[in-house]
Amino acid sequence: MSIAQRERQKLVETMTAVGPEAPTLCGTWTVRDLAAHLVVRERRIDAAPGIMLQPFAGYLERVQTKVASQPFPELLEQVRTGPPWWSPLRPVDALANLTEMFVHHEDVRRGSPGWMPREISQADEDKYWSLVSKMARRSYRKSPVTVVLESLDGKRAVVRSRPGEEVTLTGAPSELLLHSFGRDEVRIETTGEPDAVSTVLGLDRSV
Incomplete structure (x- = not known):
């Protein structure tokens, strides 16, 4: 199992533990918002360009808001299973998500006071x-x-x-x-x- 896959599973466990409305280090985003971002990035190739390209940001926001409205368990299941077979990220998951999953896992862990660094191999x-x-x-x-x-x-x-x-x-x-x-x-x-x-x-x- 790659680092990205391990961090993905730990991320979902942490998201489940803290709940959908917990804060993150991603500005005003809650855990639900962050989960929706990850789902859009991996599953909505029509909207994902808005993450980097300002002209598409409005469409991205509308899509992400709709994705975030899903039941929280369904949202987390999509995060847990990762890019579907047709996603451009699927073949490069171990590389493309190496930092993404780690950083966002810590965004959730450190979003509330009292966090402590965890042991990393x-x-x-x-x-x-x-x-x-x-x-x-x-x-x-x-x-x-x-x-x-x-x-x-x-x-x-x-x-x-x-x-x-x-x-x-x-x-x-x-x-x-x-x-x-x-x-x-x-x-x-x-x-x-x-x-x-x-x-x-x-x-x-x-x-």
């Missing part, structure tokens, strides 16, 4: 490091200072290089990955001049 952390050390170049592209990611075992990656000041973000690869996807509910440490650190932490890191 070293093999999975190694995979997340491989991803974040490359993908984060896009996340921190607007930084006016150098940004370095450092894992807890000492691996380092310069994801934004600029003259002058440098900020280092240190943490488990899974935490660094979440931060690079714009999440602030993370456990990381920062090194650098206070103003530079504040600038990096306040960046628009959306990808």
